[in-house]
Amino acid sequence: MIKKILFLFLFLGTTTSFSQNISLSEKAKVSILTCGLGPESYAMYGHTGIRIQDSINAIDVVYNYGAFDFSTPNFIGRFVKGDLQYFVTNGSFIDFYYNYQAENREIIEQELKLNPTQINLLFQQLNHSVYSEERFYTYKFIDRNCTTMVVDKINGILGKEYIKSDTSNQSYREILYPYMTDFYMKLGIQLIFGTKVDEPATRLFLPYEFKEAISYTKINGDSIEKSNKTILEVSKPEVPFNWLNSIYSLITILLVLVMINKKWITISYFVFAGLLGLFFSLVGLYSLHEEVLWNYNILLFNPLLLVFAWYVKKRIKERIVLFGQIILAMLLVYLAYMTTKIHLEIVWPFIAVHFYWIAKIVLKIKKSKLARG
Incomplete structure (x- = not known):
């Protein structure tokens, strides 16, 4: 869920500055990108991004939450304490795509049924987040991560919490548990977790759970999902028993x-x-x-x-x-x-x-x- 600093540098190197006053055309589209799992600890749960396309204005940009800077003074201490500042980045879709292709991680794209007014509002809000003090936020594993920040943005545009968890019969721990394939990493994480992760999972906080929620969410009987397709397919080698x-x-x-x-x-x-x-x-x-x-x-x-x-x-x-x-x-x-x-x-x-x-x-x-x- 947390992007590597190399990924951050790629994004910052290709960031396109958008004026707050740009108005997107009627052909503009918004989609949620769900990215596959990786073997590293920062990637074991996947990643969520927001893609905005507008062929008329030659815009194809992805917004990402969850970036951080390893050069932050006392990085380890602040990470453990929980006051390390994370931030939102944006960059071209093609760089985003090639990064995940290099990491052999799939990308699933779900276009949302938003009207032009909603898309423009979202675009302005995201740009404001990137180019203002709002860019920085304090990361929380369950309550404020790369997925929850996107969930909140989309629900804010919709005007109500339409996209929400349907897994409250499970605890956060039960949802997280299958993602941890490395035994000793799983053991360590399970031992350091306290009672909060045993609470009912009322918060959408993981990329693939968010993806599923989009698929079943309806507003006034109409699905919010316009399309659902895998835009980057990868083949995962079968890992032998260790x-x-x-x-x-x-x-x-x-x-x-x-x-x-x-x-x-x-x-x-x-x-x-x-x-x-x-x-x-x-x-x-x-x-x-x-x-x-x-x-x-x-x-x-x-x-x-x-x-x-x-x-x-x-x-x-x-x-x-x-x-x-x-x-x-x-x-x-x-x-x-x-x-x-x-x-x-x-x-x-x-x-x-x-x-x-x-x-x-x-x-x-x-x-x-x-x-x-």
Whole structure:
């Protein structure tokens, strides 16, 4: 959804400046461009653009939201915090087309049934967005991205929220989940997401969901979609199964750690898991991204594991039992909560290992106490 900076430079290098006072002809057309998925993190959900054509005025331009500048001071820190400024760009359609052709990503075009007045108004608004302070905005993963900005623009022209989500029976997490094909990227993203992505998906925020919504949207019984065609077809090679990038490699790694049965490995794992939970806790306090707030995955990667690991290392048995029981209780709460969550299928190996290791340590101490009687 976020365009690479190279893509931005291509656009800025070919941008045509349009006067706010240009009036498009009766032959002007507006279409939504939905662009295919890519393997990179910025492209895994696709992209949405607005194309405006006017053969009389020799205009064929695409407007894009979601560009950003890597040279921004403290880029990583601002990205994590959620106050990095994104902006809208425009450029020639032919550059747009060739860029996606080079990336082997399809382009689907849906022409909208808008009247000349609406098309002219949209054109003026988009140009104002590009050439004014309105160009910059604070990106939000669900609420303000390359798709939602376009949805809002089109609905604003229509005068009502005609194009809207029809997937409120699904959560944002459930809609996002199939897009993540890289296992470890999927695992990381699912773990860092908090409760917001489990809310019903009332917002159109992904390109292909927007495309589907356009197809079924009607105004006064008349479809808003005038045409729907794939203008750039690509052939995607079949990706073979990669054992290393699958849940099977994760299970194998965890099983090997358990079977080695070394105290230092157990302690090191608990320290790692506790630090991960501490990160989940702190990033939620630091970041403005609502998607990482209230992250219940800290019940699995529990910061208390750091304390537990310390007591295990120091062999303070009473504390080991106390904190072990507390962590196990929290783990049971987590498991009960996760029974309705789609990502249970990829986090269960961690749940199993945590239960096994912690329960084994606690029970061993309890049995030794009973034996001494």
